Amino acid sequence: MTPMLGAVIGAVTGLGLALVISGWRRIRRPALELRVLPYVRDVHPYIEVPSRPGVMGAVFGPTLRAAADSIGGILGGSASVQRRLVRLGSRSTLEQFRVQQAIWGVAGFTASAVLATFVWSMRGGSVPALLVLCLVGLMAGVLGCDNRLSAQVREREGRMRAEFPVVADLLALTVAAGESPVAGLERILRVIHGSLGEELGHVLADVRTGTHVSAAFDALAARTGVPSIARFAEGLSVAIERGTPLVDVLHAQAADVREATRRDLIEAGGRKEVAMMIPVVFLILPVTVVFAFFPGYVGLHLAS
Template sequence: MTGAVIGLCASSGVLLLVSGWLRTRRPALDQRVLPYVRDVHPYVPVGAPTGVVSAVFGPSVRRAGAAIGDLLGGSASVSRRLVRLGSPMTVDDFRIRQVAWGGAGLAIGVVVSIVLWSARDAAMPMLLVICAVGLVGGVLWCDSALSSQVRSREAQLQAEFPVVADLLALAVAAGESPVAGLERVMRVCQGQLSYELGQVLSDIRTGTPMAAAFDRLASRTGVASIARFAEGLAIAVERGTPLVDVLHAQAADVRESGRRELMEVGGRKEVAMMIPVVFLILPVTVVFAFFPGYIGLHLTSGM
């Protein structure tokens, strides 16, 4: 084991030396050009980490993230999910996070392999497979966690939409403009949908036409009801159709859709719901029904 650790450290050092020598021998284009235009485009971006750890391991981690992106593909899918999540994270940042999760999975696999090797003297191929499974599992788990966060946020948007639509309809019915109604809704509501509407208001205040701002909301969200709401609001503003009826109708449609989804989920879970009824509630009910008679029979036989 000591020889294996020494060999690993020595090989890692040799690989670092070779990779560093290759980087200095063939610098990238940005490394050759950016020092001459540092006053126009600084080489180190504002807010980027400049510590020793980042300087030493940052390039390697970024290259590993790029390799994972090239291997898995799906950068467009990751970008869409990040936009739907409303996250400021870029695709490169997400790949770096995948590298970190993969490293954590590899570390867990190495620990498990060491325990198996020391306790049961397991075969080396099986230990390598465990380490590889830990690495791949960490990378895929990070991607699955992103998808889970997107689904959770979209469910929250779906739940918040009817209330926001009714409040906006009340504000517009009271004589306020759609922009003023959105500002009033923003003041009284908190949540993910309020954050999205805040981005719409920011776009409108910066000079974006109202219809274009709502079109952006429809394009970046993954919830069909909110996309219909944004498109309907944009069309109503452009054509001058009454907004109150449109908003009330959309809120009623979302509530009815929620009821249908709840009934469908209940229908799919009907068999699963029978498990606690058959194996937990029914036996307890039988025991409570027959236990007094059982005690009475014992008392009668004793007399």
């Protein structure tokens, strides 16, 4: 080993150890939120204490955040992403989602680079075309992460839409029994578990922290993407402010949602019926025609 090579290896090793030690010293002392949040669980029981970043996060975090800022500047749409994160009920921030997009983009670029290297080593090819393939992999990773977020939002809102009629009927029963809407929500949350239960848990937590009941339901209507739940929250808010009978409002909301669900099922059945015609027309019908005409064709061929 030459002295120059040994010096380079020693410098790289020393720099790496210095980065690890500096990152460990930065994350050694817990943040203020890590020290305070365990003591406010009785007020806001749905808060999750965030985990401290590891050494890898402390070392590579700035680079990933810079890449995330670049992605956000190129793609834009930060308001749309923030809105979808709120509708998903995710505790991730916009910056964390951009970092995740950067990781997906790096993964797509790596996969495309491996494929391009394999193609170039086996068959050769144009270098610009292979570079374009790598860029396509990068964009596919970034856009795939965004599409995954949209799919998660649709799935969660579908579950909330399916859970809503039962929750509305249970709340109507508790209010008809003489309990207040807040007490009814608290009783319902003991027996239901799901996406809608999480949203109602946030409403209950807002009320416990001093927010007015109508304002808490208005916040639910503002952040949800399900129209029926938004109407439900707005109706509850108006009923609480003006003294409208809540039982009739809740039963009407549940009936409307069941009717909407029935219409959605009928529409989905109609779409599936049209989709079922594709294999019938393009697969089964040609085979039937072949079986019907092939014997006659063979007979004519033999007769001639």
